[in-house]
Amino acid sequence: SEHGMEVKTDTHSETGNVFFELKSCEQKNTLGCVYKTGAKWMLYYFEDTGVLYILFMPKLREWLDRNMNSFATKKVKNQRRFFKGESDRYYYSVGKLVPRWLLEQQSFVRVHHLAD
Numbered sequence: 001s002e003h004g005m006e007v008k009t010d011t012h013s014e015t016g017n018v019f020f021e022l023k024s025c026e027q028k029n030t031l032g033c034v035y036k037t038g039a040k041w042m043l044y045y046f047e048d049t050g051v052l053y054i055l056f057m058p059k060l061r062e063w064l065d066r067n068m069n070s071f072a073t074k075k076v077k078n079q080r081r082f083f084k085g086e087s088d089r090y091y092y093s094v095g096k097l098v099p100r101w102l103l104e105q106q107s108f109v110r111v112h113h114l115a116d
Helices: 057-070
Strands: 005-010 017-025 041-046 051-056 072-079 090-099 109-113
Touching: 041 057, 051 057, 057 090
Parallel strands: 005 041
Antiparallel strands: 017 090, 041 051, 051 109, 072 090
16 A cells, blocks of 8 residues: 555564564575565564664665665574474574664654653
């Protein structure tokens, strides 16, 4: 939709980074949410601190593309809810770790501190 939103939650604010998923499943080489979503906005919420980032997706993609080599790559092990055998139990997402202080300086980002 014109005003669609992608919602992501994170519980690891202590890392100081935001994880932007480039591949949702490395084994199948499927696009991650940054490039797959048709949403105009991403709401990225840190559950442990109540910090919400509102990101304008077209500008985020442009910025990530321009600066991709500046950010560390991270592979995350995920457990499937349903799996056929032990070899199918896990899959790996791949993304970039973007320092929150740097993200907060960008014009396409709004930060809100939500009260409990």
